[in-house]
Amino acid sequence: MERREFLKKSGVLLAGTACACALPLLPAAAKSINVDSENTAGKKWGMVIDLNKCAKDCNACLDACRKENNVAMHGDKRWDIHLIRKVTLKRKHPAESPEISVPLLCNHCERPPCAQACPVKATYKREDGIVIVDHHRCIGCRYCMISCPYNARFFNYRENHEWPNKDNTRSSHGVPESCNFCAHRLDKGKKPACVEACEEINAKALIFGDLNDPGSDVSKVIAGNHVRGIREDFGTKPKVLYIGL
Amino acid sequence: METDFETIEGKSTQFSVLLAILAVLALAGLYATYRMYVEGIYLSGMTNRIPWGLQVILAVFYIGLSAGSLVISSLYAIFGKKEYKPFARISVFLAFLFLVAALLSIISDWGRPDRIFEPFYHLNPLSMLSINPFLYNVYMLICLVYLWAMFKEKEKLVKIIAPIAVIWAIGVHSGTGAIFGFVPRELYQSALLPPSFIAAALSSGTALMILVLLLLFKVTRRPLDENLVVRLGKLLAIFIVIVMYFVFVENAYRLYMPVSHEAGMYFLFGGFHSWVFWGGLIILGSIVPAVILFNPATVKRIPWIVVSCVLVVFGVLCERYIIVIPGQTHAPDLFPNMVVVSSALAEGYVSYSISFYEVLQALGVVGIIGFAFVLGLKLFKMMPTEAKVLKESDSVKSPSEEKELEKQTVAS
Amino acid sequence: MAAQNNNMEFIIMIITAVILLIPLGYGVVSLASSNDTQPFIEKPDEKYDKCVRDTEYMRLNHMDLLKEIRDDAMRRGKRGEITLNDCRKCHTSRERFCDKCHNVVNAQLDCYGCHYFPK
Ligand code: SF4
Ligand code: SF4
Numbered sequence: 001m002e003r004r005e006f007l008k009k010s011g012v013l014l015a016g017t018a019c020a021c022a023l024p025l026l027p028a029a030a031k032s033i034n035v036d037s038e039n040t041a042g043k044k045w046g047m048v049i050d051l052n053k054c055a056k057d058c059n060a061c062l063d064a065c066r067k068e069n070n071v072a073m074h075g076d077k078r079w080d081i082h083l084i085r086k087v088t089l090k091r092k093h094p095a096e097s098p099e100i101s102v103p104l105l106c107n108h109c110e111r112p113p114c115a116q117a118c119p120v121k122a123t124y125k126r127e128d129g130i131v132i133v134d135h136h137r138c139i140g141c142r143y144c145m146i147s148c149p150y151n152a153r154f155f156n157y158r159e160n161h162e163w164p165n166k167d168n169t170r171s172s173h174g175v176p177e178s179c180n181f182c183a184h185r186l187d188k189g190k191k192p193a194c195v196e197a198c199e200e201i202n203a204k205a206l207i208f209g210d211l212n213d214p215g216s217d218v219s220k221v222i223a224g225n226h227v228r229g230i231r232e233d234f235g236t237k238p239k240v241l242y243i244g245l
Numbered sequence: 246m247e248t249d250f251e252t253i254e255g256k257s258t259q260f261s262v263l264l265a266i267l268a269v270l271a272l273a274g275l276y277a278t279y280r281m282y283v284e285g286i287y288l289s290g291m292t293n294r295i296p297w298g299l300q301v302i303l304a305v306f307y308i309g310l311s312a313g314s315l316v317i318s319s320l321y322a323i324f325g326k327k328e329y330k331p332f333a334r335i336s337v338f339l340a341f342l343f344l345v346a347a348l349l350s351i352i353s354d355w356g357r358p359d360r361i362f363e364p365f366y367h368l369n370p371l372s373m374l375s376i377n378p379f380l381y382n383v384y385m386l387i388c389l390v391y392l393w394a395m396f397k398e399k400e401k402l403v404k405i406i407a408p409i410a411v412i413w414a415i416g417v418h419s420g421t422g423a424i425f426g427f428v429p430r431e432l433y434q435s436a437l438l439p440p441s442f443i444a445a446a447l448s449s450g451t452a453l454m455i456l457v458l459l460l461l462f463k464v465t466r467r468p469l470d471e472n473l474v475v476r477l478g479k480l481l482a483i484f485i486v487i488v489m490y491f492v493f494v495e496n497a498y499r500l501y502m503p504v505s506h507e508a509g510m511y512f513l514f515g516g517f518h519s520w521v522f523w524g525g526l527i528i529l530g531s532i533v534p535a536v537i538l539f540n541p542a543t544v545k546r547i548p549w550i551v552v553s554c555v556l557v558v559f560g561v562l563c564e565r566y567i568i569v570i571p572g573q574t575h576a577p578d579l580f581p582n583m584v585v586v587s588s589a590l591a592e593g594y595v596s597y598s599i600s601f602y603e604v605l606q607a608l609g610v611v612g613i614i615g616f617a618f619v620l621g622l623k624l625f626k627m628m629p630t631e632a633k634v635l636k637e638s639d640s641v642k643s644p645s646e647e648k649e650l651e652k653q654t655v656a657s
Numbered sequence: 658m659a660a661q662n663n664n665m666e667f668i669i670m671i672i673t674a675v676i677l678l679i680p681l682g683y684g685v686v687s688l689a690s691s692n693d694t695q696p697f698i699e700k701p702d703e704k705y706d707k708c709v710r711d712t713e714y715m716r717l718n719h720m721d722l723l724k725e726i727r728d729d730a731m732r733r734g735k736r737g738e739i740t741l742n743d744c745r746k747c748h749t750s751r752e753r754f755c756d757k758c759h760n761v762v763n764a765q766l767d768c769y770g771c772h773y774f775p776k
Contacts, residue, residue: 088586138360
């Protein structure tokens with residue numbers, strides 16, 4: 001066989017494969033099935049964490065989150081997943097300042113670098129400001145983890161074997177996770193699990209609500225206190241704000 | 246001089262053994278990737294703090310090599326330096342293969358390699374990681390057309406494509422630099438990364454090209470004019486200086502600016518990566534080869550050039566390591582006036598160790614492209630019969646070449 | 658030498674073609690070799706009253722429906738009366754209601770790595 005012919009034929013083969021691969025690209029009929037509960041319209045979810053009310057040895061929000069979202073604990077610091085985690089901090093000056101305990105979670109940045117980075121739009125910002133990972137689409141490239149300056153993203157390095165809340169999903173390995181403000185609960189009109197847990201023990205350190213609504217709890221707290229996000233100088237405009245940081 | 250090209254013979258036992266070894270490597274890589282796909286990529290050395298490891302380092306390294314190879318061929322096509330024509334085909338072929346290697350490395354690193362077509366359905370045009378594959382794929386296409394044009398001896402087409410290919414290569418490397426430069430991390434964020442990527446790419450690519458050529462001509466016992474290699478070596482010396490310049494500017498800036506001073510100190514003196522930086526990139530990868538190549542006594546000797554080329558390639562590999570890894574091991578200072586007492590996540594500086602499975606994957610990629618390269622040499626007329634500096638009367642054929650020709654006729 | 662070369666090219670072309678056609682061949686062979694040609698009919702459990710769509714539609718297009726509610730929930734924040742969790746109230750077993758057909762037509766599901774559905 002001639003070399004030219006060979007090249008031609010392999011070219012045809014390749015082109016054929018490309019066409020076959022492109023078939024699913026044909027647009028599916030666009031129609032919406034669920035039309036109720038427009039929970040995203042006009043909202044901007046945000047959270048204020050009052051560190052003065054957050055007890056150092058309380059883990060209610062963490063436990064609630066693990067139970068609600070089936071978060072994997074492998075018992076190894078390298079791979080454990082913490083959608084919300086607590087760090088204990090101490091001021092550098094003065095030296096004997098008391099230790100404070102700070103819950104850290106995804107800040108749901110108004111300008112999320114993680115969503116900018118994701119090559120397939122698996123991480124994206126919903127209309128109501130929640131930054132969320134679509135596990136159906138994610139290819140597991142971990143560029144979002146590289147891009148998040150807050151270490152708020154975690155990767156499912158291993159298979160998760162626990163499944164306490166069967167009504168919610170758990171993550172299979174190969175995709176990253178971060179807090180999504182319990183979007184599945186918000187869409188049904190409930191509050192995030194951690195906020196509910198914090199209210200249940202009457203600590204009320206986590207205040208959650210709609211930042212666009214001046215009458216919401218969270219807006220009132222912001223109006224009456226000095227709040228700030230973590231490292232606002234990154235320019236990401238976090239929507240998780242702290243009192244007493 | 247008209248350069249003749251031919252295929253290599255590839256009938257000896259060594260040739261088959263080489264192919265077999267490469268195939269085994271490729272299979273080992275496939276096995277490791279499969280294990281990771283089934284069990285999760287915890288088998289690699291990556292952690293929640295270090296989500297990018299060896300595969301990304303190597304991908305970036307391969308992309309750099311690819312550009313350098315292309316430059317050699319452009320020397321002939323753009324600047325009309327006929328004496329480099331013998332290398333043109335091989336170098337474009339290598340450029341293509343290195344890009345394949347880069348893409349293979351990246352894909353084998355994904356958590357869900359089964360979703361390989363997702364990026365085609367849903368593209369995020371703002372993501373550096375989707376702009377780049379676009380650049381890579383077009384680059385591969387350009388390489389193929391370029392190669393085809395050279396096989397067909399379509400001089401005009403070659404002249405048109407060569408500049409396009411070089412410009413596109415510059416885009417590819419700027420884009421690759423931007424993957425890291427455009428990320429809000431203390432040690433990544435930098436507008437200087439794209440150009441310094443180009444410089445590093447040129448130096449490593451040229452060095453590797455020299456090595457490959459010397460090796461090929463030696464193994465297949467073809468005559469190669471040493472002066473050509475010496476010229477390439479001098480070119481390499483210039484590239485090394487440019488790389489050093491970029492490294493210097495970047496670190497001087499980091500150290501000087503109060504905001505990144507601490508990160509700069511960590512980068513230069515903060516742990517294992519600092520050894521890689523000083524020992525690997527600065528001393529072995531830049532100063533030693535620069536001294537060798539600028540010294541008129543040593544630059545004329547092929548063994549010295551080989552040594553410096555090996556060092557340069559090694560140095561650029563080290564450079565890739567210190568681009569990718571320290572940016573992650575360095576902890577973002579989330580609470581500037583507090584100290585972290587305890588946390589469930591490793592919040593401070595962390596370290597990265599390469600795991601066995603990652604090495605297998607990397608070897609697999611080497612196996613795949615090595616296999617393709619050797620097979621390509623056998624199938625397509627890429628090896629020049631000889632290469633020498635022009636001006637001499639070059640119609641006289643060397644005896645060894647005549648022997649080669651004889652062998653061919655006998656075989657057919 | 659030349660003849661040798663041509664042979665080589667031909668072999669490589671065949672290999673390429675085979676590799677590209679493996680998925681198709683796999684599907685055809687596994688469909689042909691399955692003797693379960695009518696695996697589909699299975700009545701849901703007693704609770705079953707009426708499905709969200711008629712049977713014919715569900716048989717052919719349930720995946721479109723699922724994808725639609727998936728995108729609604731994930732992307733538009735609309736979680737309405739149809740959810741995968743509700744499906745499992747009547748279709749109580751994934752072996753009986755999903756895997757049977759999916760095995761025959763060789764369509765691999767990866768829903769259940771993340772969504773709960775009893776075996
Ligand atoms: S905190 Fe990190 S993961 Fe969350 S939105 Fe911001 S950049 Fe993204
Ligand atoms: S790991 Fe997934 S979510 Fe993150 S950037 Fe890659 S595709 Fe997007």
